Amino acid sequence: MSSTAYRSTRSASADAHSFEEVVLKGLASDGGLFIPSKVPQLPADFINTWKDLSFNELAFNIMRLYIESSEISDAELKELISKSYSTFRHEDVTPIEKIHDKLYLLELFHGPTYAFKDVALQFVGNLFEFFLQRKNANLPEEQKDKLTVVGATSGDTGSAAIYGLRGKKDVSVFILYPTGRISDIQEAQMTTVPDANVHTLSVKGTFDDCQDIVKQIFGDAEFNKKFHIGAVNSINWARILAQQTYYFYSYFQLLKKSGNDATKVRFVVPSGNFGDILAGYYAKEMGLPVDKLIIATNENDILDRFLKSGEYAKGADVKATLSPAMDILISSNFERLLWYLARNQTGDDLQAGATVAQWFADLKTNGSFKVSDAIIADAKKDFDSDRVQDEEISATITETYQKYNKYVLDPHTAVGVKVASDNIARDNGADVTYVSLSTAHPAKFSDAVDKALGGVEGYSFEKEVLPQELKELSSQERRIKLIDQADVEVIKAAIEELLK
Ligand SMILES: Cc1ncc(COP(=O)(O)O)c(C=O)c1O
């Protein structure tokens, strides 16, 4: 049975949206995020019937539970999935790598831009194209629906969105990134793409400024009506949906690799905007036997502070860390989890919407809100958290390289590995296996990797880490448009101008 009625996290009234509407709108008009109010449940014998499926077959089975076949037929969904993952370099799409008996890495960086975002954004790009082609079939050019995708990035979403959408018919994409706060390779990936439908805006400010501007643009009814704004950030439900597959796939891979020995499985997820780990929450809620989901943050630790104190507080300034893609003050996707936590208290969807709307109004006016002890206790049934400092990131990269066959971690993955290792030490030999998500290829973050490994004898970034494809980017011409004011009106004007 599929779970097809989507609603907004901030709606206090009966609210039902189709999958297509949710994907094309991105953000609800009340500022909330779309969610399936009922999480579908797995078939009772899913372990036996699903454990030997390929990545694509699993993706189909999972997505089928969330998308009505009257919206996308079986054949169409299979075709979308197969097209999306044909661009990956690894036959398993997202393989797992054993580090030691208790720790596995889930490698999510085998897609076109070497980051976990490709798993969702290759699919989202094809989905946009599918819906638009269907809508626009047989319409004269001037009546065709055109989508203007506007996204904010701290480096990885932008490149993955651009590679997912470049050259797509009837879609233009605008990516805002904070000037000087992304790595050189990330900027090269985004700005060397020559397709006419791709635009990048380098904004003087932080990622949170960019994310805020994007949300303001979604809230601007007139602009939205004129340009049909679409979302590629994880506020778009399709991102979260597509990311669920690798929790299932890695669970089954782990069962095989460990000879069915992995009884308690915990996923550790380097987290910023809370999209990646939220996909794991849905997998767990559907019935995947995950013991815990562990949020690993860098020093921008709003999520870790929340789980420890119950207060969701923006904090002071964002800190520039060695894991820049996670330098985020407000985790926009956390709102989805908050809705389920609020609903668990009363069982009432409408009441949950009113509660979440109030929390976010408080966040806007006071910079924080606090939830009850009961809600925190509920969150802790599924989640645990920890924060990692820059020195620990460097030490983890060095230690992993030296101890585990020269395996090179990217700094975000190192945040997860550090948290997993601390948990393993605390478990004191207990039978728990950790799968830590490897969210980017180390080549994307040469500064952090070189800082950790530069002094290690025999190490060479060029020879051991940098793929030829990324090496070639450095000599390509970049198109950089600087925006020296993090201001929504300035950005809107730039978008209008470029669309002309
Ligand atoms: C490499 C990398 N790791 C981790 C994260 C955090 O993921 P999320 O924002 O889904 O929590 C990001 C950015 O989102 C990222 O680019």
Ligand SMILES: N[C@@H](CCOP(=O)(O)O)C(=O)O
């Ligand atoms: N770390 C992200 C920030 C945007 O997050 P998203 O997952 O909501 O798109 C990035 O790399 O851009």
